[in-house]
Amino acid sequence: MITYIIRRCLLAIPTLLIISIIGFVIIQLPEGDFLDRKIQELEEKYGDSSSIARIDELRERYGLDRPMWEQYTTWISGFVVGNFGESFEYETEVNDLIWDRLGFTLMISIGSLIFTYSVAIPLGIYSASHQYQWSDHTLTFFSFVGMSIPGFLLALALMVFVFEVYRVPLFGLFSAEYEGMPWSFNKFIDLLKHLWIPVIVVGLNGTAGLMRIMRGNLLDILGQPFVQTARAKGLKESVVVVKHAVRIAINPLITIFGMSLPNILSGSTIVSIVLGLPTVGPLLLRSLLSEDIYLAGTLLMMFSLLLIIGNILADIALAWADPRIRYE
Amino acid sequence: MITKTLRTLSCIIWLSSCSQPVVDMDEISDNIGLEAMEAPVLAKEVAEGRLPPVNERLPEKPLVAKHEYAGFEQAGVYGGTWHNFHSGTDLGAWKMIGAYAPLIRWNWACTDLEPGLAESWSFNEDGTELTLKLRRGVRWSDGEPYTSEAFAFWYELCLDDRHRYAPPVWSRVDGQPMTVETPDAYTIVMKFPGPNWLVPLWLATGFWWCEEYNIPKHFMRRYHPDYSPNHNDFVAFEKKNISHRNADRPSLWPWHITKIEKGGFRIHLERNPYYYVVDDHGRQLPYIDKIVTSLVTESQVRVLKVLAGDVDCQFRDIELRDLSLFMEGREQGDYHIKMWKSAAGAEPAVNLNWSDNDPVLRTLIRNQKFRKALALGIDREKCNAIAYRGLLKPQAATVSEEAWHFIDKEGAALFELWKNTDAEFNIEKGNRLLDEIGLSGRDEDGYRLRPDGQRLSIVLDTPASAIIVQENDIGLIIAGGWEALGIEVVIFTPPGAELKLRRDLGEFTIHLHGEAEMDLFTYPDWVFPTSPRYWHPKVGKWYESGGEKGEEPTGVMKELLDIYDQIKQEKDLQKRHKLVQEAVKLHIDKGPFHLGTVGRKPMPVIIKNYFHNVPDEGILGPWAIVAPGISFPEQYYMDAR
Numbered sequence: 001m002i003t004y005i006i007r008r009c010l011l012a013i014p015t016l017l018i019i020s021i022i023g024f025v026i027i028q029l030p031e032g033d034f035l036d037r038k039i040q041e042l043e044e045k046y047g048d049s050s051s052i053a054r055i056d057e058l059r060e061r062y063g064l065d066r067p068m069w070e071q072y073t074t075w076i077s078g079f080v081v082g083n084f085g086e087s088f089e090y091e092t093e094v095n096d097l098i099w100d101r102l103g104f105t106l107m108i109s110i111g112s113l114i115f116t117y118s119v120a121i122p123l124g125i126y127s128a129s130h131q132y133q134w135s136d137h138t139l140t141f142f143s144f145v146g147m148s149i150p151g152f153l154l155a156l157a158l159m160v161f162v163f164e165v166y167r168v169p170l171f172g173l174f175s176a177e178y179e180g181m182p183w184s185f186n187k188f189i190d191l192l193k194h195l196w197i198p199v200i201v202v203g204l205n206g207t208a209g210l211m212r213i214m215r216g217n218l219l220d221i222l223g224q225p226f227v228q229t230a231r232a233k234g235l236k237e238s239v240v241v242v243k244h245a246v247r248i249a250i251n252p253l254i255t256i257f258g259m260s261l262p263n264i265l266s267g268s269t270i271v272s273i274v275l276g277l278p279t280v281g282p283l284l285l286r287s288l289l290s291e292d293i294y295l296a297g298t299l300l301m302m303f304s305l306l307l308i309i310g311n312i313l314a315d316i317a318l319a320w321a322d323p324r325i326r327y328e
Numbered sequence: 329m330i331t332k333t334l335r336t337l338s339c340i341i342w343l344s345s346c347s348q349p350v351v352d353m354d355e356i357s358d359n360i361g362l363e364a365m366e367a368p369v370l371a372k373e374v375a376e377g378r379l380p381p382v383n384e385r386l387p388e389k390p391l392v393a394k395h396e397y398a399g400f401e402q403a404g405v406y407g408g409t410w411h412n413f414h415s416g417t418d419l420g421a422w423k424m425i426g427a428y429a430p431l432i433r434w435n436w437a438c439t440d441l442e443p444g445l446a447e448s449w450s451f452n453e454d455g456t457e458l459t460l461k462l463r464r465g466v467r468w469s470d471g472e473p474y475t476s477e478a479f480a481f482w483y484e485l486c487l488d489d490r491h492r493y494a495p496p497v498w499s500r501v502d503g504q505p506m507t508v509e510t511p512d513a514y515t516i517v518m519k520f521p522g523p524n525w526l527v528p529l530w531l532a533t534g535f536w537w538c539e540e541y542n543i544p545k546h547f548m549r550r551y552h553p554d555y556s557p558n559h560n561d562f563v564a565f566e567k568k569n570i571s572h573r574n575a576d577r578p579s580l581w582p583w584h585i586t587k588i589e590k591g592g593f594r595i596h597l598e599r600n601p602y603y604y605v606v607d608d609h610g611r612q613l614p615y616i617d618k619i620v621t622s623l624v625t626e627s628q629v630r631v632l633k634v635l636a637g638d639v640d641c642q643f644r645d646i647e648l649r650d651l652s653l654f655m656e657g658r659e660q661g662d663y664h665i666k667m668w669k670s671a672a673g674a675e676p677a678v679n680l681n682w683s684d685n686d687p688v689l690r691t692l693i694r695n696q697k698f699r700k701a702l703a704l705g706i707d708r709e710k711c712n713a714i715a716y717r718g719l720l721k722p723q724a725a726t727v728s729e730e731a732w733h734f735i736d737k738e739g740a741a742l743f744e745l746w747k748n749t750d751a752e753f754n755i756e757k758g759n760r761l762l763d764e765i766g767l768s769g770r771d772e773d774g775y776r777l778r779p780d781g782q783r784l785s786i787v788l789d790t791p792a793s794a795i796i797v798q799e800n801d802i803g804l805i806i807a808g809g810w811e812a813l814g815i816e817v818v819i820f821t822p823p824g825a826e827l828k829l830r831r832d833l834g835e836f837t838i839h840l841h842g843e844a845e846m847d848l849f850t851y852p853d854w855v856f857p858t859s860p861r862y863w864h865p866k867v868g869k870w871y872e873s874g875g876e877k878g879e880e881p882t883g884v885m886k887e888l889l890d891i892y893d894q895i896k897q898e899k900d901l902q903k904r905h906k907l908v909q910e911a912v913k914l915h916i917d918k919g920p921f922h923l924g925t926v927g928r929k930p931m932p933v934i935i936k937n938y939f940h941n942v943p944d945e946g947i948l949g950p951w952a953i954v955a956p957g958i959s960f961p962e963q964y965y966m967d968a969r
Contacts, residue, residue, distance in 0.1 A: 032825030036832075087591070090417050091573050096591040163635070171632050179594070276629035278593070286625055291825060 005316060012308045016301065020079075023300040024072050027293050034088045034291045035064050075294055079301065085294035089287065094298050098280060102302060104173060105279040108272075109264050109306075111195060112203035116260070120207045121250070124214025129241055131219060139211070146208030151267045155201045155274040171276035173198075198277055202268045206260050210253060217249040251322050258314030262307055366612045367406040370601050379601055380471075382612055387465035390606040391443065393613055393960035397436055399666070399944035403607050404615040404965025410640045410939075413624040413633060417592060419572040420951075421644040422621050423535045426597070427571070428957030429580040430538035431460055431479075431516075432531045436943075438846050438953050439732045441532050445474070445542075445580070445604070446516075455523030455899055462514040467602035468578035472546050476510035481545040483508040490553070491562045493540070498530035498850075503874055525899055526849050533850050533952045539571055544578045580604075582614040582962035594622045607963055614962030634934050637661035640966065642934040643668075643948060643956055648719060651932055663936045670929035670949035672844035673726030673747070675716075676799050678706070678806065678923040679839050682857070683866035683879050688778050689786070689837055696918060697761045703750040703923045704758035705809040712926045714805065715798040724751040725924035727845040727854050730947060733908040742909050742916075750920045755812045762813060776814040785816040789830060789839040792821050799840045802925055834865030843922075844949035848908050849895060851952055854922075855911050856892040857885050863922040884918045938967040 063071060075085050084094035127139045159171070172179070173194045178187045221227065222245050230240045269281030280299050287296040364371065366382040373379040414421040433444040446460040466474040486493045487505070495505035501522035509517040518527065530537060549555040551565040559565065568574050572595065575585045582605070583597035597619040605613045624630050624645075631650050633639055635657040646654070654665060680699060684690040692698045708722030726746050734743040762768075762776060767784065769777035776784040790803035800821075807817035822830060830836045841862060845854050857864030858871050860878065867885050869878025881889055891911045898904045915921065931948040941964045947955050 030826060031822075032829045034825070036825040036829055090591050091567075091570055092591045100590055159632075163632075171629055273626060274628070276624070276626055276632070282625065 001319065004319070005312070008312050008315065012312070015308060016304060017076075019304045020076055020297065020301055021072070023304075024075070024293070024297050025068070027288065027291065027296050027300075028068060030291065032291075033064050034293070037290065038088070071293070075297060079298070084298040087287070087292055087295040089290050089292045089295070094295050097283065097295065098298065098302065101278055101280045101283060104277065105265070105268065105272075105281070106306070107195065108198050108202060108268050108277070108279060109261070111199040112206070112264050112268070113257070113260070115199050115203040116206045116210055116264075117253070117257075119203075120210035121214055121253070124211045125218060125241065125246060127211065127215045128218035128222065129237075140215075143208040143211045146204050147212070149204070151201050151205055152270045152274045154204060155198075155271050158197065158201065159275070173277055198268070198271055198275055201271050201275075202264055205267065206263060210256065210260075213256070214249065214253060217252055218245055221245045221249045247321075251318065254314060254318045254321055257317065258311040261310035265303060265306065362403060362405060364406060365610065367599060367615075367617060369406075369617060370599070370612075373601070385467065385471075385602045386606065386612060387463045387467075387604050389447065389463060390604055390610075390612075391463065393605050393607055393963045394436065394442075395941070395960065395963060397943040397946075397959060399942055400963075401940050403609055403611065404941060404963065405968055406615055406617065406965075407968060408616050408640075408966035409618040409620060410616050410964075410966070411620050411622075412639050412642050413622045413630060413645065415623070415625060415627075415630070415645045417623065419592075419595065419621070422595070422619075423539070423572070424951065424954055424957055425643060425961045426583055426619065426957070427535040427539060427579075427581050428954045429542060430532050431462075431541075432528050434532050434953050434958050436958050438730065438947075438958070439735065441528055444532070444538075449528055451525065451899075455525045456520050458518045458520075458524070458527050460516040460518075462516065463604065464514055466580070466604045468544050468546075468580060469584040469600040469602055470544075470547070470578040471602055472544070472578065473513075474542075474580065475513035476516045477513070477545050478542050479516050480508055480510045481548075482541045482543045485543070492566070496530075496537075496540075498524070498527055523897055523899070525904075526896060529847060529850050533847070533954075535954050535957065542580055543569065547576070547578055583616075583619050592623060594620065596620055603962070605960065605962060613960070615965035616962075634663075635661055637663065637936070639934060640936045641939045641942060641964065644931075646932050646934060648716065648929060648932065651719075651930075654932060654934065662938075663934050666933045666935060666942060666944055668931040668933050668943075668946045668948045668955075670844060670927075670931050671728035671730050671846065671947040672842055672929055672949050673723065673728060673927045674843040674922075674924050675720065675927055675929050676802065676840035676925060677725040677843040677854075677862075678702075678925065679841055679863040680922060681834060681837055681839075682864050682885065682921065683834055684837050685835060686837070688780050688782075692778070693837075695765055697765050698767075699920055699923070700750060701758040701761040701813060702810065702815075703920055704752060704754045704761070705813045705815075706806055706923060706925060707753045707809050708751065708924070708926055709753065711802045711805050715801040716926060716929070719930055720926040721928040722751060723747045723924050723927050724749055724920060725843055725922045726927070727843065727848060728947070728950060729928075731846045731848065733848060733905045736905070739905065739909055742912055746912055746916055747924075749916050751924055753809070755809065758813050767814075770814060774814060775816050783816055784814070785818060786810070787818045787820050787837050789820050789822065789827060789836050791827055791840075803840060806925070832860060832865065834860065834869070843927075846947070846950050846953045849904065851950075852892055852895075855908070855915065856888050857881065858889070858892060884914060887914060936966075938969065940965050940967070 063074070066074075078085055082095070084098075086092070087094050087097055090097060123139055123143075127136045130136045173191055174187070175190050175194075178190045181187055218241075222241070227240060227245055230244050231237070235244075268277075268279060269284065271277070272279040272281040273285065280302065284296060284299040284303075286292075287299065366374075370379060370382070374381050379385070412422070430444045431446040432441050432449060435442045443463075445463055445466060447463050449458060449460045451458055462474075462476060468474055482493070483495075485491045486495045486499075499506040499518070499520075501520045501524050504521040506521075506524070507519045509519070511517065520527075531541075548565065548569060551559055551568050553559045553561060553565075568577065571577060571579060572585065573588065573592070575588050578584070579600065581597075582600055582603050584600045585595060586598045587596040589595070599614055599617050603613060607613055624633065627645075627647060630645055631647075631653060634642065634646070634654060637660070651665075658664060680693050680702070682693065684693055703724070712718050712720050712722055724747055726743065729743060729747070734740055766779065767776045771777055771783050773783075778784045788803055788807060790800050792800075803819055807819055810817050821827075827839075831839055831841075843854055845851050848855055853859045853861055853864075853868065857867040860866070860869040860872060862868075864885065866879040867881045867889075870880055871878075871889055888911055891907050891914075895904050895907045898907065929949075933942065933946075933948070935942050943956065943959050946959065947953065
């Protein structure tokens with residue numbers, strides 16, 4: 001088991017390296033670079049390109065005069081020691097920009113995961129064990145609705161609804177009075193008050209889907225002979241379902257856990273843009289548009305890192321839950 | 329109560345005359361806080377001995393803030409925090425309000441210059457020497473004296489090859505830079521190799537020039553390689569010199585930055601205790617204590633922030649398309665709206681590349697009848713209705729109607745003519761013109777054939793809709809009109825920086841760009857081909873590079889550039905205005921060189937009902953005049969709550 005985990009972790013390193021190369025190249029593919037835009041902006045302000053002066057020195061200052069591979073190696077070697085370079089657009093260290101936002105992104109993602117699983121599994125079980133009853137039909141109906149509404153649309157609808165009814169705008173993660181304040185218990189409570197909306201919006205899609213999967217799996221399992229044996233032994237129905245059937249039916253859900261992380265991260269990006277949340281999503285979008293290479297590259301790497309960690313965790317959890325899995 | 333009703337009225341109908349006479353000091357002295365000569369927070373610091381008394385902090389002759397605008401109510405009370413937002417990481421929208429500290433200022437009407445940090449300025453007989461006398465006793469926000477050293481230090485940097493600054497365009501005559509002398513702490517003398525009458529205008533223009541030439545030497549020398557043994561190059565210097573990225577760098581602003589949060593997502597400013605401007609009664613400005621400005625990059629979030637009442641007063645970053653929402657939310661959000669204007673002559677202008685790379689298109693575009701036909705093919709009413717809900721005015725492409733070149737009767741009449749020439753939509757007439765110039769052959773799809781037998785096809789560059797949605801709509805409407813003229817239009821939306829590269833290098837046929845300019849002496853390039861932009865990328869390149877690059881001007885282009893050269897040599901202001909008018913006549917007679925769509929956009933300004941002294945009307949278009957900075961926003965105040 002331990003060697004398996006170590007091997008997976010080691011494998012992550014070349015994966016990340018390849019991602020970083022591909023990402024870095026793709027970011028720079030469009031013609032022109034950040035400085036071209038910057039110079040254009042300065043020219044419009046200063047009225048004459050000779051006034052903004054030694055453009056070559058500006059290029060040198062941002063390191064954009066060097067070949068791409070050299071820019072890449074400088075950036076990636078700094079990356080290893082936690083120096084992610086400078087954001088051109090924000091004129092500040094990437095380090096200053098991302099940590100808060102990564103924290104909130106993780107918070108929303110993990111919150112959504114917890115929400116998804118803690119709602120989907122019980123409802124899926126209930127739905128399967130009450131197959132074709134009216135409660136199953138109701139749940140099925142809502143799960144299809146949940147699966148087909150995109151997260152951003154739901155966010156918009158919620159926003160309009162809340163604004164029309166309560167006349168309070170629904171955005172951000174803090175009330176105005178707590179924004180920018182140091183952390184305190186009250187601020188934390190305020191955060192929780194705001195957090196549930198993005199958590200539900202981001203998680204809803206996955207919840208509905210997972211519920212369907214849980215229901216289907218469980219129905220499969222419930223038809224198998226060992227379940228009938230358990231029933232024949234005179235076990236209570238709840239014990240049969242929860243202890244015998246669910247334990248097996250839940251395995252695919254653990255595999256899906258690794259895959260649902262990317263969905264949740266990208267889902268949270270769009271929802272964050274709509275709801276104005278301080279996560280990395282909007283920052284990444286803007287940095288890609290403005291070709292802010294080091295910021296965009298670092299964020300892409302962080303996303304990849306989260307995904308890889310998520311996948312490793314899912315695999316470990318699966319191995320732990322299902323003794324049939326081998327590590328060879 | 330009456331004032332409140334009046335204010336409410338003024339936001340419903342754009343009542344421009346609700347200003348009240350300045351209240352006499354005796355009458356208002358029973359109002360709490362109006363007798364104080366400085367802010368209570370500062371008075372407290374003075375009492376505790378942490379700050380010198382106000383008369384020692386103010387210059388000998390402080391600048392008195394003017395308020396010759398409708399909407400000024402009275403001298404204000406001290407205190408309050410002004411919340412607003414900005415959308416750009418460079419803090420530009422805020423700097424237009426609170427970073428206008430030039431040597432010489434534009435007046436509110438933009439019809440003249442007035443003293444700023446300099447008390448007076450004068451040229452010698454032939455315009456080769458400009459002498460500025462600085463206000464005595466002005467101080468940086470840390471209390472250090474502001475002297476001619478700041479300007480001299482900046483110019484040293486310009487001459488230093490290791491720093492990226494170079495002598496600016498206005499400091500050079502025939503390519504030769506000026507020399508700067510500072511005989512004493514309060515005198516700056518600029519000497520030019522030839523007459524250079526436009527320099528005072530440049531010193532007054534934009535927040536970016538005064539930001540550049542006012543460098544706190546006593547602070548920045550710590551990072552300068554010649555003064556500090558710790559530095560070998562200007563890397564640290566340049567980083568520390570970015571005003572909105574360094575809360576420690578002293579400033580001359582009414583409010584100086586005290587805290588920059590999370591890489592600039594929220595910036596806190598506090599009143600500058602040494603600010604050099606006072607009100608009519610000699611009370612130190614600003615009235616408002618603190619500013620909190622947040623970076624909000626998503627336009628929908630900005631809308632919600634306004635509706636939620638999270639902003640106290642907001643200029644810019646307010647979209648006209650959300651106006652009805654803002655109007656609806658007034659009562660709930662406790663704010664009113666004043667309608668300012670963009671003063672733009674075209675939103676956007678359709679720029680035809682005078683030097684298209686394709687020789688056939690180049691010849692066509694240089695044919696006046698072809699350009700007139702294209703102008704006839706633009707349905708301006710439709711542009712207005714679809715992109716702007718009918719709130720703008722269809723017109724030909726012009727600079728700002730309020731520009732000071734067109735104030736006299738003759739100028740106003742000329743502008744009227746300019747605005748209405750080539751502003752007609754008439755497909756039939758356009759088709760006739762195209763037939764006349766030999767483009768009558770058509771291919772099987774009904775498109776006209778060029779003289780070389782190919783289909784007449786034009787590429788129209790538009791920005792991605794995510795950036796400027798209106799330009800996208802208008803691009804489609806223009807394409808529709810030109811298709812009716814038998815011209816194939818290919819709409820091209822290049823990603824990233826490519827759109828701008830194509831514009832810069834002149835590798836486009838047609839592109840769109842908003843047009844507004846209040847002063848053509850300093851920013852002449854909408855009328856004169858002086859820079860590689862708009863409708864004249866290559867001729868402009870030629871002029872800017874002194875004939876080294878680009879394409880040599882001929883014909884009307886040369887005539888226009890000759891007029892601009894005359895302007896630079898002309899001492900008399902009225903004669904300079906006449907020269908601009910002459911150039912506009914050339915545009916009318918031999919143009920259009922760029923085509924109009926719609927202009928004159930109303931710009932909503934959001935103001936809380938407890939927020940006072942904001943002008944009822946103003947111009948939020950061209951950045952060069954720095955509105956609302958020119959209205960002295962330091963005299964806006966908030967009711968004590």
